[in-house]
Amino acid sequence: MPLARLDISRLRNLTHVRFEPSPQVNIIVGENGSGKTSVLEAIYLLSFGRSFRSHKHKTYIQYEQPECVVFAQVEQGAQHLPVGIKRSRDGAVEVRIQGRAAQSAVELAECLPVQLINPDAFRLLEGSPKIRRQFVDWGVFHFDEQFINGWRGWQKALKQRNSLLRRGKISANLLAAFDQELIRLGEQVNHARKAYVAALTPHFEAVLQQLAPNLHVQLGFFQGWDAQRTLSEAIEHSYQRDIDVGYTNTGPQRADLRVKTPTGDALDTLSRGQQKLVVSALKIAQGQLLIERGRQLVFLIDDLPAELDANHRRKLCRLLESLASQIFITSVGPDSMDFTWSDTTDVRHFSMNEGELSLKRTGEFNE
Numbered sequence: 001m002p003l004a005r006l007d008i009s010r011l012r013n014l015t016h017v018r019f020e021p022s023p024q025v026n027i028i029v030g031e032n033g034s035g036k037t038s039v040l041e042a043i044y045l046l047s048f049g050r051s052f053r054s055h056k057h058k059t060y061i062q063y064e065q066p067e068c069v070v071f072a073q074v075e076q077g078a079q080h081l082p083v084g085i086k087r088s089r090d091g092a093v094e095v096r097i098q099g100r101a102a103q104s105a106v107e108l109a110e111c112l113p114v115q116l117i118n119p120d121a122f123r124l125l126e127g128s129p130k131i132r133r134q135f136v137d138w139g140v141f142h143f144d145e146q147f148i149n150g151w152r153g154w155q156k157a158l159k160q161r162n163s164l165l166r167r168g169k170i171s172a173n174l175l176a177a178f179d180q181e182l183i184r185l186g187e188q189v190n191h192a193r194k195a196y197v198a199a200l201t202p203h204f205e206a207v208l209q210q211l212a213p214n215l216h217v218q219l220g221f222f223q224g225w226d227a228q229r230t231l232s233e234a235i236e237h238s239y240q241r242d243i244d245v246g247y248t249n250t251g252p253q254r255a256d257l258r259v260k261t262p263t264g265d266a267l268d269t270l271s272r273g274q275q276k277l278v279v280s281a282l283k284i285a286q287g288q289l290l291i292e293r294g295r296q297l298v299f300l301i302d303d304l305p306a307e308l309d310a311n312h313r314r315k316l317c318r319l320l321e322s323l324a325s326q327i328f329i330t331s332v333g334p335d336s337m338d339f340t341w342s343d344t345t346d347v348r349h350f351s352m353n354e355g356e357l358s359l360k361r362t363g364e365f366n367e
């Protein structure tokens with residue numbers, strides 16, 4: 001499933017970048033502000049339909065341009081699948097897969113799963129539970145084909161219930177009718193998430209053991225309500241509170257992935273670099289799980305050296321190499337990319353200079 005070709009037009013300072021990446025390791029080196037992260041942003045846009053840097057599409061469309069376009073040939077077996085996205089300044093989004101308009105961003109995510117590790121990665125530990133739920137749900141989405149329909153139905157039922165609660169004057173019978181569907185789908189979502197976290201945990205532990213053997217970190221899953229109760233019981237229990245506050249207090253919308261060390265929350269006890277290692281381990285574990293199920297994914301590693309010492313950088317590279325996935329790594333200087341890749345790994349070095357990308361010959365950086 002690697003990207004065989006990538007065309008980026010009018011995205012930040014990339015007026016027109018066109019290149020053929022390696023199906024394995026791609027290293028993009030350039031000065032601050034040269035456009036390295038924008039290449040990763042373009043690939044991410046192709047998978048998620050949005051940027052990881054800004055929710056405002058106008059910020060990444062090149063100044064004074066009406067739109068940006070990212071187009072790729074995605075390898076699927078012996079075939080190439082053309083996939084493209086166009087984001088216009090007026091807000092329009094056009095996604096095309098194999099020449100036809102895609103129905104939703106879900107189709108994009110299905111044909112191009114992308115995993116990002118960047119300097120903001122520690123936000124997964126630091127940020128709100130929503131960020132961790134999104135992390136878990138991304139994994140479940142690729143792990144369990146039934147998940148997305150149940151999740152969408154549950155979200156719809158939850159929104160309807162909340163809107164009823166907000167308006168007040170609600171009859172118990174009407175609420176109960178909504179609750180049946182909410183509970184059925186909510187239990188489904190919860191079941192899928194729990195199964196996923198259970199499958200992810202041994203992968204996470206093994207990856208972390210390789211990356212940082214001295215770190216002892218445990219994963220736990222909070223389902224969003226008291227584990228001793230069914231969802232139906234929990235909703236019934238918080239009925240009056242829901243009416244008082246005007247929204248649904250309990251359920252899978254409160255779920256969280258708990259990351260703990262023996263002495264407390266990982267966030268409070270680990271250094272920044274250690275947090276980055278834990279998050280990298282979580283993301284690599286997600287990737288491993290996908291690969292184990294016969295899928296492929298693209299890893300985007302933005303600014304690899306940030307917060308990692310040479311020893312941990314090398315360990316991370318070794319792990320990434322062992323995944324046999326397509327990887328894009330950015331770095332400000334070749335010195336920090338001192339890892340020796342195996343002779344059998346296809347490594348392509350690119351240099352980024354003011355929005356212009358060029359392929360380097362092997363060893364050119366060291367000359």
Ligand SMILES: Nc1ncnc2c1ncn2[C@@H]1O[C@H](COP(=O)(O)OP(=O)(O)OP(=O)(O)O)[C@@H](O)[C@H]1O
Nearest residue numbers: 012013032033034035036037038059060061062063
């Ligand atoms: N909408 C835009 N249109 C044109 N240029 C933009 C736009 N937004 C940002 N830029 C410029 O595009 C470049 C984007 O660089 P990018 O963030 O990709 O750099 P980088 O090589 O990853 O840098 P660093 O090493 O500092 O992270 C910057 O020079 C920035 O000023």
